[in-house]
Amino acid sequence: MQKFPVPSLPRAATRTNTLRRPLYSQWQRLKHSIPEDVATLAKLADLNPSKLSTTNTTTPKEVMPPEELVFGRSFTDHMLSAEWTASQGWLPPKITPYQNLSLDPATCVFHYGFECFEGLKAYKDSTGAVRLFRPDKNMARLNQSASRIALPTVDGSCLTALIAKFVALEERFIPSVRGYSLYLRPTMIGTQRTLGVGPPGSALLYVIASPVGPYYPTGFKAISLEATSYAVRAWPGGVGDKKLGANYSPCIVPQTQAATRGFHQNLWLFSEQGENGETEEQVTEAGTMNVFCAMVNKGTGKKELLTPPLDGTILPGVTRDSVLELAKERLVPEGWNVVERKFTMKEVAEASDEGRLLEIFGSGTAAVVSPVRNISWQSRLVDCGLKEGEEAGPIAKRMKAWIEGIQYGDEDHPWSFKVSG
Numbered sequence: 001m002q003k004f005p006v007p008s009l010p011r012a013a014t015r016t017n018t019l020r021r022p023l024y025s026q027w028q029r030l031k032h033s034i035p036e037d038v039a040t041l042a043k044l045a046d047l048n049p050s051k052l053s054t055t056n057t058t059t060p061k062e063v064m065p066p067e068e069l070v071f072g073r074s075f076t077d078h079m080l081s082a083e084w085t086a087s088q089g090w091l092p093p094k095i096t097p098y099q100n101l102s103l104d105p106a107t108c109v110f111h112y113g114f115e116c117f118e119g120l121k122a123y124k125d126s127t128g129a130v131r132l133f134r135p136d137k138n139m140a141r142l143n144q145s146a147s148r149i150a151l152p153t154v155d156g157s158c159l160t161a162l163i164a165k166f167v168a169l170e171e172r173f174i175p176s177v178r179g180y181s182l183y184l185r186p187t188m189i190g191t192q193r194t195l196g197v198g199p200p201g202s203a204l205l206y207v208i209a210s211p212v213g214p215y216y217p218t219g220f221k222a223i224s225l226e227a228t229s230y231a232v233r234a235w236p237g238g239v240g241d242k243k244l245g246a247n248y249s250p251c252i253v254p255q256t257q258a259a260t261r262g263f264h265q266n267l268w269l270f271s272e273q274g275e276n277g278e279t280e281e282q283v284t285e286a287g288t289m290n291v292f293c294a295m296v297n298k299g300t301g302k303k304e305l306l307t308p309p310l311d312g313t314i315l316p317g318v319t320r321d322s323v324l325e326l327a328k329e330r331l332v333p334e335g336w337n338v339v340e341r342k343f344t345m346k347e348v349a350e351a352s353d354e355g356r357l358l359e360i361f362g363s364g365t366a367a368v369v370s371p372v373r374n375i376s377w378q379s380r381l382v383d384c385g386l387k388e389g390e391e392a393g394p395i396a397k398r399m400k401a402w403i404e405g406i407q408y409g410d411e412d413h414p415w416s417f418k419v420s421g
């Protein structure tokens with residue numbers, strides 16, 4: 001076997017070096033005697049809500065009548081932002097009038113997709129108090145997305161505190177009508193001016209807010225899905241479990257194609273070879289929602305609420321987690337099994353054919369739950385169990401009522417985070 005020469009380290013760099021040892025113990029002693037604030041100077045600054053500065057707009061917008069709101073079209077008066085540099089960390093956050101960003105055309109976000117985002121809502125309860133729903137979950141997911149693409153992370157509780165201040169300032173934009181809310185879009189981008197492919201040396205975090213109406217203004221409307229396997233949304237070892245802008249743009253063409261055939265969304269399948277060598281088309285997500293399937297188990301005859309597991313191809317939805325938690329708490333005592341496991345489109349079709357498919361629904365911040373009427377798969381339409389004239393199954397209806405009850409503060413629950421009032 002060929003031997004490679006092992007370079008000898010210079011004396012000063014070895015651990016056993018007798019000259020270095022006293023210096024190291026001196027540093028240890030010194031480190032403990034340095035006051036906290038001086039010691040942390042060497043550390044990069046974290047996002048600091050106490051350093052927030054606010055510049056109010058001089059041209060306040062008119063609040064639109066609730067019935068005219070279109071998702072993501074109108075924005076509030078201000079935005080929250082903070083810059084980060086690799087040498088300093090997070091600079092003091094700012095609330096400023098809502099405004100354009102000015103970025104050099106060579107900025108890395110435009111070339112290599114250094115962008116991740118979040119989506120959460122602020123709700124006004126019956127007393128006029130403003131509430132967020134499980135913001136800690138969005139903050140944790142933002143950090144997971146950011147760190148996957150070499151962007152900096154934030155202290156989640158500090159960003160929540162800043163968002164709370166921002167939302168309190170924009171309170172007049174949140175309609176006091178049930179079903180309405182203020183959609184919040186935290187976004188992080190790499191801002192280094194370079195065409196070099198590498199970790200961004202600077203970043204911008206900003207949060208904008210858009211007042212939104214209920215997803216179903218006239219009550220539930222069940223959707224039709226097109227099972228899609230010719231295009232793949234996410235794959236093992238990929239980034240489908242992160243909320244990166246780069247995951248969304250490639251889904252638009254398949255979605256448009258499904259729409260031309262009369263379907264509202266794609267049901268994203270992931271094909272894998274099963275143990276018997278057959279291709280298994282696993283159900284993953286519906287459009288930009290997680291998927292739940294209620295069926296009677298063929299073997300046990302027990303009712304089951306199924307959802308695919310978080311195996312890296314599924315976005316860990318805040319609503320998904322809430323549905324699972326509430327199902328465990330409230331449906332299990334009624335005899336349901338709540339199961340996170342892979343399931344295939346073939347299983348769904350078989351359950352439908354055998355009358356065991358009870359209902360299917362998507363879950364997400366936008367609609368809470370979105371009932372599915374049917375799925376186009378292999379030249380047939382799989383019926384998802386809704387009765388004629390029915391727009392939602394009982395589990396979807398109950399989940400929506402339970403989750404909205406918490407979001408709008410009807411039910412006192414630790415998931416509801418009071419911003420003001």
Ligand SMILES: Cc1ncc(COP(=O)(O)O)c(C=O)c1O
Nearest residue numbers: 288289290315317318319364365
């Ligand atoms: C791909 C995808 N899956 C699932 C969800 C649902 O996640 P959440 O419940 O956190 O809104 C979203 C929405 O953000 C999404 O974009």
